[in-house]
Amino acid sequence: MAAGTLPVQSDPTLLAEIRRYGKFDPTGCYQCGSCTITCDQAVGIVTFPRRIIRYALLGLRQPLVASLEPWVCHDCGDCSIACPRQSEPAIAMMTLRRFLSAQYEWTGIGAKLLQSTAWYLGSLILLAAFTMLLIVGYHLWYVRMPVGDFATTPFGLEHMFPLMTYYALAVILLPLLLLLSRTVRIWRLTMVREGQPRIPLSTYAAQAWVYVYESVTHARMRKCLDHSQWTPHWFLALGTVMMLGIKVFALHWFQTDNIYPLYHPQRWLGYLAAGLILYGIADIFARRWRTRKEMGKETHFRDLAFPGLLLMLALSGLAVHIFRYAGFALTCHYLYALHVILATDLLVVEMSFGKWSHMVYRPLALYLLAVRERASRQALAAEVVSRA
Numbered sequence: 001m002a003a004g005t006l007p008v009q010s011d012p013t014l015l016a017e018i019r020r021y022g023k024f025d026p027t028g029c030y031q032c033g034s035c036t037i038t039c040d041q042a043v044g045i046v047t048f049p050r051r052i053i054r055y056a057l058l059g060l061r062q063p064l065v066a067s068l069e070p071w072v073c074h075d076c077g078d079c080s081i082a083c084p085r086q087s088e089p090a091i092a093m094m095t096l097r098r099f100l101s102a103q104y105e106w107t108g109i110g111a112k113l114l115q116s117t118a119w120y121l122g123s124l125i126l127l128a129a130f131t132m133l134l135i136v137g138y139h140l141w142y143v144r145m146p147v148g149d150f151a152t153t154p155f156g157l158e159h160m161f162p163l164m165t166y167y168a169l170a171v172i173l174l175p176l177l178l179l180l181s182r183t184v185r186i187w188r189l190t191m192v193r194e195g196q197p198r199i200p201l202s203t204y205a206a207q208a209w210v211y212v213y214e215s216v217t218h219a220r221m222r223k224c225l226d227h228s229q230w231t232p233h234w235f236l237a238l239g240t241v242m243m244l245g246i247k248v249f250a251l252h253w254f255q256t257d258n259i260y261p262l263y264h265p266q267r268w269l270g271y272l273a274a275g276l277i278l279y280g281i282a283d284i285f286a287r288r289w290r291t292r293k294e295m296g297k298e299t300h301f302r303d304l305a306f307p308g309l310l311l312m313l314a315l316s317g318l319a320v321h322i323f324r325y326a327g328f329a330l331t332c333h334y335l336y337a338l339h340v341i342l343a344t345d346l347l348v349v350e351m352s353f354g355k356w357s358h359m360v361y362r363p364l365a366l367y368l369l370a371v372r373e374r375a376s377r378q379a380l381a382a383e384v385v386s387r388a
């Protein structure tokens, strides 16, 4: 190494850039490590938040971007309580998750939406206006409905098939595919290191179960001392996945003008999914309301936007159902338009670029960390064998 050359590059712009994504104020951190000792999630090779905060303070962009640990943080706030310097490491992790999400995203749209509330709200409003135009255009030019009939004539929910099936598939599957397409970039940013041997494919294959297991069970959440969040969150995720599954695979069966008795599976499956979602959302708002809890202390607008949109979507869906059964066909029709607008906003903006992307990023981070851990065990075993 040439004299005067540092082994790592420090980027003086990094700290300012991170702060564009939310509060990040651990400048008083004197690296005591109390936060790491307190954290129930910091086990084995997963050590944080002290180390990650150090990367940010020293301007070490590459190791910071390669860090998967902020996705292991479950936002319990214990580290912030333990910190003797009031550096609020839990809030720092939250901000870093937004910063990392923007690094994974290649279009640049994610960075704009995550940094600016105006951009985020603007995108929701613009997309809502576009969806409304599609709905009006569909009735005027596809169904050839006279303008005067908008205020008088309900067609029933079935008139929009099969176009509605294609629309539902597009707004659910395209954001999901976009999200999954980022896994290659995440792998490159976090697992490929210059001068280090590549981890063999067999190690990735051997740990693949971790991704599926964590996606389905969210088991890591139960590692926190206070894991009371697990049940409502799991119910919320189950209800959401059930609803998405119904809309993708059984829309024609679910969105019908038929009136069914209460015991019909179409009704109770709908009530079950809606009930699970509403229970999960009620728990989120209750937690954030009780501000004495550390985890609700710094509520970012975006933290409320996601459950807020989910709540409005669930309520508008229920309203469509109630007004249909009560015989208010025209009101039901307008409420259905609102429901489609909210669903499009939630799926396209929140799933692709917002907080909902954690449903892919969190299990992926746990999986890649498990791969790293297995690879380091294998390397150690190989070294022992070679020395013997």
Ligand code: HEM
Binding pocket: 073, 074, 075, 214, 215, 216, 218, 219, 221, 233, 236, 237, 238, 240, 241, 284, 287, 303, 304, 306, 307, 358, 359, 360, 362, 363
């Ligand atoms: C359909 C799937 C999912 C939905 C609808 C969902 C929904 C949510 C919502 C609304 C929050 C915010 C809670 C709050 O603001 O207090 C949240 C937080 C959280 N979720 Fe999920 N989630 C899903 C999947 C997952 C998966 C697969 C994991 C992990 C494997 C996960 C782990 C977490 C964790 C650790 C938090 C707490 C930390 C935070 O607020 O960022 N979620 N989830």
Ligand code: SF4
Binding pocket: 038, 039, 040, 041, 042, 048, 049, 072, 073, 074, 075, 076, 077, 078, 079, 080, 089, 090, 093
């Ligand atoms: S908020 Fe909880 S999980 Fe996250 S780093 Fe702090 S102690 Fe660990």
Ligand code: SF4
Binding pocket: 026, 028, 029, 030, 031, 032, 033, 034, 035, 036, 049, 050, 053, 082, 083, 084, 085, 086, 087, 088, 089
């Ligand atoms: S407990 Fe506070 S001061 Fe100590 S390392 Fe963590 S953030 Fe820094």
